[in-house]
Amino acid sequence: MSTDDIVLPIIDLSGYLAPKCPEDREQVITQVRDASRQYGFFQVRGHGVPLSLQQDLLRSMNNLFNLPKEEKLKMSFLENPCRRGDEAAGMSLREGDPLPDAKECFYVAREDPIVEFSGFYGPNVWPNLLEDDFRSPVWSYYEQTSQLGKTIWLILLQGLGQPPALVENFAKRPIVPMKMIRYPPQSATLSGQFGIGAHTDFGGVTVLLQQPGKDGLEVWHEGREEWIHVPALEDVYVINCGDMIQRWSGGAYKSARHRVINKADGERLSCATFWHGDIHATNPLNPDDPNRETIGQLLVKRFRNQYSMTKESIAQVGVA
Numbered sequence: 001m002s003t004d005d006i007v008l009p010i011i012d013l014s015g016y017l018a019p020k021c022p023e024d025r026e027q028v029i030t031q032v033r034d035a036s037r038q039y040g041f042f043q044v045r046g047h048g049v050p051l052s053l054q055q056d057l058l059r060s061m062n063n064l065f066n067l068p069k070e071e072k073l074k075m076s077f078l079e080n081p082c083r084r085g086d087e088a089a090g091m092s093l094r095e096g097d098p099l100p101d102a103k104e105c106f107y108v109a110r111e112d113p114i115v116e117f118s119g120f121y122g123p124n125v126w127p128n129l130l131e132d133d134f135r136s137p138v139w140s141y142y143e144q145t146s147q148l149g150k151t152i153w154l155i156l157l158q159g160l161g162q163p164p165a166l167v168e169n170f171a172k173r174p175i176v177p178m179k180m181i182r183y184p185p186q187s188a189t190l191s192g193q194f195g196i197g198a199h200t201d202f203g204g205v206t207v208l209l210q211q212p213g214k215d216g217l218e219v220w221h222e223g224r225e226e227w228i229h230v231p232a233l234e235d236v237y238v239i240n241c242g243d244m245i246q247r248w249s250g251g252a253y254k255s256a257r258h259r260v261i262n263k264a265d266g267e268r269l270s271c272a273t274f275w276h277g278d279i280h281a282t283n284p285l286n287p288d289d290p291n292r293e294t295i296g297q298l299l300v301k302r303f304r305n306q307y308s309m310t311k312e313s314i315a316q317v318g319v320a
């Protein structure tokens with residue numbers, strides 16, 4: 001069952017990005033803090049990512065996903081040392097779910113010339129498409145949503161009374177994977193199969209674009225024990241906090257469970273930019289936290305079974 005009577009707040013970020021008076025910023029900081037406390041999720045407009053770029057991204061995603069299967073297989077993320085590239089439909093099975101997700105995905109992340117730290121840094125793979133049909137718009141979009149992710153971190157820090165300067169160390173060489181997703185029509189999925197099954201996001205801030213008009217995202221509301229339906233609105237981003245933020249904020253900010261059941265007639269596209277932080281960074285939400293666990297260590301713990309990591313590369317990240 002999902003409910004339509006709770007609406008996730010829509011926060012206008014222009015009050016933070018281009019304040020007319022100091023109170024404008026304070027107001028956004030308070031709104032973001034309250035929503036992250038209550039839901040772990042909120043929506044934003046006035047975010048600074050041009051609508052035309054969002055549209056270019058969606059077009060580029062169609063160009064990619066419409067390539068022949070064999071072409072996509074050549075870019076399989078399973079063969080890539082940095083887990084960049086293509087994840088075919090039906091590859092992702094969460095513990096406890098009877099069936100794998102119906103979605104297919106393509107991953108890009110920050111571009112570094114050599115593979116380092118178990119592949120958390122390294123080069124991307126790009127499909128054989130004209131520059132303007134994929135790489136160029138996707139990269140501009142990546143950069144813009146990375147910037148937005150960093151801004152949200154900044155607001156979250158300030159919401160807990162931390163100085164904004166803390167974000168700089170945290171953002172030195174941020175790990176920011178981006179996942180482009182295509183969901184098949186619900187009629188093409190098996191009974192009991194989700195677009196993406198219920199999960200929390202692992203890390204920091206997620207900046208999610210839903211293809212306008214293609215509803216499907218639902219967020220779990222603990223108090224009501226109901227799924228909140230999040231409509232796919234044009235030029236509105238969905239933002240949520242991952243497990244790392246919940247842990248580092250001492251539970252002040254929630255990492256809420258969510259899932260996708262494609263409610264659109266046809267396919268549905270979405271794109272998630274996951275802004276984690278520098279691999280060596282520790283808790284910026286509470287610099288006095290006695291636990292000095294780094295982002296790299298948390299990432300290894302979570303993904304060591306999925307990535308093919310050698311002992312040496314794990315040691316590099318600083319995990320025994």
Ligand SMILES: O=C(O)CCC(=O)C(=O)O
Pocket residue numbers: 179181196201208210216217258259260269270271272
């Ligand atoms: O496609 C969506 O709306 C949500 C995707 C998501 O939750 C994820 O990729 O972690």
Ligand SMILES: [Fe+2]
Pocket residue numbers: 199200201258
């Ligand atoms: Fe998610």
